[in-house]
Amino acid sequence: MATTAGQKPIVLHIGDPVKWNTELYAQFSKDFTVIRPSTEDRQRDQFMKALKEKKWGNFDAIFRPFWSTGGEMGRWDKELIPLVPESCKIFASAGAGFDWADVDILAERGIVYCNSAAASSESVSDFALFLILSTFRNLNWCTTSARDSPAAFQDCHTNAAPVSHNPRGHTLGVIGLGNVGFEIARKAYLAFHMNIIYYDVLRKPNAREAEIEARFVSSLDEMLGLSDCVILATPASPDGKKVVTKERLAKMKVGSRFVNIARGSLVDEEAVADAVEEGRLVGVGMDVHENEPRVNERLKGLRQVTLTSHNAGGTLETHIGFEELSMRNIDALLKGQKPLTPVNMHLMTSAVKSNL
Known part of the structure; x- marks a missing residue:
């Protein structure tokens, strides 16, 4: 689980604090170093600047537990994704859809994208x-x-x-x-x-x-x-x-x-x-x-x-599941196991897959 020199893997938590799975998040925060950028730092220009300057170091995972926050930087595309450090191996997010992220480009960078459709x-x-x-x-x-x-x-x-x-x-x-x-x-x-x-x-x-x-x-x-x-x-x-x-x-x-x-x-x-x-x-x-x-x-x-008003997935149980599944995907991969709900594994090279 540890990275070089015994350091804990770093997880970049984008969006609001966890609301429901607090005990799981407490353990998650013990196992990993969790960094949560401010709302201001999540605006696209500021976010990209921070990535270029490695403000959050060589983080290993991106965690977005809510579909309604954490997306202030806009589309994850060919302009943004190359700025993510090569140490990052997984992006786990709430929600089923991923039209706001170019999962093929993430795959090229060796980053597994996991959604939360199952929740x-x-x-x-x-x-x-x-x-x-x-x-x-x-x-x-x-x-x-x-x-x-x-x-x-x-x-x-x-x-x-x-x-x-x-x-x-x-x-x-x-x-x-x-x-x-x-x-x-x-x-x-x-x-x-x-x-x-x-x-x-x-x-x-x-x-x-x-x-x-x-x-x-x-x-x-x-x-x-x-x-x-x-x-x-x-x-x-x-x-x-x-x-x-x-x-x-x-x-x-x-x-x-x-x-x-x-x-x-x-x-x-x-x-x-x-x-x-x-x-x-x-x-x-x-x-x-x-x-x-x-x-x-x-x-x-x-x-x-x-x-209807985009209500199909809108229940409390769904939101609880989004939080939990996103954490469990990251926990599994960073501890040497297979992610639970990968979306773009089929787009990754065999060499990258073998290391996941």
């Missing part, structure tokens, strides 16, 4: 079921009408039923069957008795597929055409491009549905609005948005669209 799987999958059900049962229409006038109430009561459906027996297409995607699929399979198909860059083992009778479809376009409801559950696009585009939406069935609990930047929201207005999509659920906290004005005006 949010339960919360996100529960919320995803609500959005899936909303697309089948017109829940946005139902809930807003009940708060409106008696006429709106009666209109929805009378007219929503003929255009609403039970999810049972319909096909759910999952884009990204990772920890979160699998849990969504598992719950939809068990609770709604939906048929599960999925597309991913890596196929899951047969035993894993068998748990939910899932079928792998090697072509995303083909999967879109087979699905009654498509849910986007991938944390990032491999090439940085949008996953759901006008062209891809055109591959979907007329009368199908779409849910996004991944990242707003992965979806062409104007194309989604077009697809709703054209009748190709009869239900949409969007928890994440391209220009948060601003929400697409066209989508806000469509009663077939349920919009």
Whole structure:
């Protein structure tokens, strides 16, 4: 665990102090030398200056326990990452998404990036079921009408039923069957008795597929055409491009549905609005948005669209898990073990992997 001359490894803690896992953090602080830069030092210009001047020494790990603080320096990119000392071996962060960090460049530098998606799987999958059900049962229409006038109430009561459906027996297409995607699929399979198909860059083992009778479809376009409801559950696009585009939406069935609990930047929201207005999509659920906290004005005006405020992972249990998993990833790697939730190990060279 110790570095040269018996010194303890140094962990750079960016963001607010740990709030919930205080006993674990106390032990973490005994095992490692923890340095927490001030809010001022975390502003991009000041942060980069401090890295150039080695203000925090040759630290071994970066620890970000919250998604809402610790990101004041902005994007971790080709301008920022080269300033990180070569001693750094791991960046462990709260949150599932990592569109704010170039994990490929981190890999080139020999830095393992670990996210905390596993800590949010339960919360996100529960919320995803609500959005899936909303697309089948017109829940946005139902809930807003009940708060409106008696006429709106009666209109929805009378007219929503003929255009609403039970999810049972319909096909759910999952884009990204990772920890979160699998849990969504598992719950939809068990609770709604939906048929599960999925597309991913890596196929899951047969035993894993068998748990939910899932079928792998090697072509995303083909999967879109087979699905009654498509849910986007991938944390990032491999090439940085949008996953759901006008062209891809055109591959979907007329009368199908779409849910996004991944990242707003992965979806062409104007194309989604077009697809709703054209009748190709009869239900949409969007928890994440391209220009948060601003929400697409066209989508806000469509009663077939349920919009939420990036709430899917937002539970106390998730935040507690973010803290814990980030610490445990660092603890494992700096003590000679494998990290628990690496994201970019497949991008690292064999020589680097063998030393981790």
